[in-house]
Amino acid sequence: MSLIIDSVAKRFARFPALNGVSLNAPQGAFVALVGPSGSGKTTLLRILGGLEEADSGSVRFADLNWLSMPARERKAGFVFQQYALFKHMTVADNIAFGLRVRPRRERPSRGEIRDRVQELLRLVQLEEFGGRYPSQLSGGQRQRVALARALAIEPRMLLLDEPFGALDAKVRKELRVWLRHIHDKAGVTSIFVTHDQEEAFAVADLVAVMNAGRIEQYGAPADVRRDPKTKFVAEFLSA
Amino acid sequence: MSGKFQNPTQDPLLLRIFLSLVAIGFVALFLVLPLLIVFKEALADGLGKAFAAIIEPDALSAVKLSLLAAGIAVPLNTVFGISAAWAVAKHDFSGKTILVTLIDLPFSVSPVVSGLIYVLVFGLQGWFGSYLLDHDIHILFALPGIVLATIFVTFPFVARELIPLMVDQGRDEEEAAISLGASGFSTFCRVTLPNIKWGLLYAVLLCNARALGEFGAVSVVSGHIRGQTNTMPLHVELLYNNYDYVGAFAVAALLALLALLTLVFKTILEWRYADELAAMHRH
Amino acid sequence: MSAFGLALTPMKLRQRRVLPGFGLSLGFTVFYLTVIVLIPLMALVIRPFALGFGGFWTEISTPRVLASLRLSFGMAALAAVIDSFFGLIIAWVLVRYRFAGKGLLDALIDLPFALPTAVAGIALSTLYAPNGWIGAILIAHGIRIAYTPWGVLVAMTFIGLPFTVRTLQPVMSEQSQDVEEVAATLGATRLQTIFRVVVPMLLPTLLTGTAMAFARGAGEYGSIIFLAGNLPMVSEIAPLLIITKLEEYDYAGAAAIGVVMLAAAFVMLLALNALQAWAARRR
Ligand SMILES: Nc1ncnc2c1ncn2[C@@H]1O[C@H](COP(=O)(O)OP(=O)(O)OP(=O)(O)O)[C@@H](O)[C@H]1O
């Protein structure tokens, strides 16, 4: 049940955004993607989420031909930097969305959905906020709702694109510890994009440093830090 | 692997085809057919007959009257629109929302009511009715009434397009010009006007189209005197009610051509100056 | 309407007013507004009450007047609903799909704005007459449009379409697609995404367009009278009854209907402002 990304490539118009990216991660790993702006992190994440089509390459996950599945069947919870909450729904309805759109046979009963939402609200420490609208929440609270919404579908994989990018440093620090905790509890495989290498090295099991559509180095944080394989990685880490 | 990919923000092909056909079908049925029938009926007895109906004296006098009414109403409303936008966009004062709402009011008033109000002011039983009668001043059933009604129905056009545009552009450039010693008038001509010229042209174009085509309001105040107080749309009505279909549709076709010309200009402006007009469409 | 985002602001005059022309522009704006719009409207508002409220009520409560008001507002509501349904589809197709001829389709939407209503009126009347292109087909199926209340509906639908399309279009094209992507990753099918996410998010805008189409339809005159047959109690719209009363020199009766229409217009304006505020809060 591991994630195997093999030579995934993608170009926009004539511009190559990903030049054959390969990466393996064991089930339950927490992988951080770091790299300068424009290095292809978001593109890779969107391909894994089914939001973008890869030109070539393959991905196997949980023994599935991942790229041939449409986004809605992948059960990959995606969390955007700008939250992308449904503004016309309450917090509770946002979280319940993924359960309510299931085909009738698989859909939990109303009561089960209510319980599950309550449980998730408790998990993200927003028990009192179920009836509010997203516009009535702070940035950090919104991002926790977005995470709870992604967790509600019992995802196999969590894809987080700079989830804390819009938040201040103090909130980021709190949330990343908490995120790691949730990741461990849910037992998912997570891929976490961040600009902040300190953040990446603090929470991740594995770190991939990307540059110009390639992975320059991939390994445990301590190894990458101790032994940068390329000049780019060394410079990037010292920046 | 490719070909299988489903873009999650794109509708499935069948849905795309279905909705496109619905949209095109509705527009064809409700908008294109009426346009086609105007030209078809106008040319029912050949181009010569249609042309004759347009250059016939009563028709020509209707054309003249329409042009005259629009020629007075549009410049007045343009000056008003610029003045209102300058006051609202470049200054702070309380009561702005109310002012802007009132400026918009004529748009939500029925054209017939727009005519009615002038009858109530200037008509025989109206406020100034007997005074006007005593002094032999003709406002209703004469050019002034037609002009007033035209002004009313086209009142908000320029103001409501310019206000968001000028609000969007802020005040920095004007303030800089003033601080460099430019006069208010030359600041407006050299700084503001160049920034809003395409929006202004756009608004004047639409205002003019409506002024030439106004029917309900003008119908109430004109008195329908053939060859004297009939504008083009009123002349169309008159011919149509007299079963002169070729004549009615010939004049109608002329108006439709003007409308199409307006749409062409409007579309060109929107394509070429999309950025400059963007603020107008955001409201 | 008046969605310029200008809140009624008690001004903190932190910075000195540097731009000139405030007094002149605001003065002229208020003067022109008062003379052209406010005073004549005032003449309308107080006119029916010359007879006292009882007199006003007598004028309004005759069966013929009530029937005309019911027809104008009822059909306008129905037309607005039809326009919002098809307007939503047309705007969606214009914003999200690409196909040849899209520019033309887009430009055509404004036709009811640009085409004089009298021209639209005689064109629709010819199309839907029992021997017309559309009328003949419908008659064969036992459906009669011309000279019935359905003629009113057809004309109002024609006139209102641009309001819904043009209100929706800019909001749709600015709406970020990430919510659709999220919905897909959460397991929603495309249709679920459209009906549970896209359309509800557009709801305030959709209602705004619907209200505008309704307001326009309720007051519409020119495009309807040729098609509707104008049978009292059956297909006679309120604006036409105003004109009929004026021709009978029944100013008070005309003014009474005019006041009801004006009040409705005002309520719509307030409703639109409220909708706009709601839409803004959703952003
Ligand atoms: N839809 C698109 N069309 C064209 N080019 C695109 C598109 N999306 C991304 N790109 C290009 O692909 C490259 C990789 O973009 P990507 O968003 O993956 O970078 P990133 O590593 O996430 O950057 P950042 O840290 O700034 O978010 C960039 O050069 C970008 O300009």
Ligand SMILES: [Mg+2]
């Ligand atoms: Mg990115």
